[in-house]
Amino acid sequence: MANTPLSAPISVADYRARVAALIPPTPVTLRPLLDCAGLVLAGDLVSPVSLPPFDNSAMDGYAVRAADVAGAERHAAVTLPVPVDIPAGRTDIVPLLPGTAHRIMTGAPVPPGADAVVKVEDTDGGEQRVAVHAPVAPGTHIRLAGEDVTEGDTVLRAGIVLGSPQVGLAAAIGLAELPVHRPVRVLVLSTGSELVAPGNPLLHGQIYESNSVMLAAAVREAGGEATVLRFVPDDVGAFHATIAEHLDRVDLLVTSGGVSAGAYEVVKDALTGQGVEFTRVAVQPGGPQGSGVFKGLPVVTLPGNPVSSALSFELFLRPALLAAMGHGVVGRPRARVRSAAELRSPSARRQYRRGHVEGDLVTPVGGPGSHLLASFAAANCLIEVPENIEVVAEGDLVDVLLLGGAT
Structure with missing residues (x-):
């Protein structure tokens, strides 16, 4: 297929909005608690119980009436009979009679009639009778019912990202599953006849394929689910055949490679005129991009150079995926720091350089080349150079996007 001339470059912001509009919100689904970490709660959570659900002991010790041990001292103990043991989990709680003590464990229900717990360290630890060596005030070492949560309280609000707490x-509060926004299901497809799976020997002219695993990992880090298809050759028929059986199983197709202006650009050849628009974005690296809908499935096509692909995911796909999964905050944290070196950027393109930020200073890592993946792996931020700036002098203030691991 002949190459279609590419349109004039569009801005980073406009293309980000275009990609975001492609991916609709994911449906709400009930998931077991262990499958909810990292997902977004889809509805307010109202507690059906109080926490604690009953008055319970905060210490191993003895449930008492505070008045019964008011005169206890280290060298003048008050001795009380211990007719009852109350381990955690006991449900048939016997009321405490005046002038007695019940041995009680942490978390066990405080018996009716008791108004304090003496910790075991302030006693002789007796089982039939206990010598109490210190007085306690009413309420000491008792966790009151509803002290943390009252039945009917809204304990979590919709939109929160669920973590382990x-x-x-x-x-x-007794819930086994939660309503959450389902993860986006992404099919990641890497193309190129020159690609070889890691672990196999290379012939001259071949390279190891890395984009698919890198992009799939990025999808999963964002909370999505990724399926990887590798090594579609530069053949339109093979491309269509490879993806056909997956179209109904995923929410999004992401490809890398095959979108530039040269020959053998299989992704562009296969999807041009099929609902996907190929364009240039005013960004470096990562200018050639494509997006649209193919047979009802949203498609985002990324450039094949690894840094261009990774950066494109950061700028365009990651925010869109997070928004689709219900996240309120979809951008990386930003900071304004000083550049430790001079930077040069092409006119009319927004450049992103890899960097390492420490304190209020950022040091560029590697050059601007789109093939320098090792420098991306060593970076903890992206240095953003706006379209209207061609030179950043050493010491100038710059904006950085903080990646994972930034300090």
């Missing part, structure tokens, strides 16, 4: 709270 939130999942733990849901379990504590």
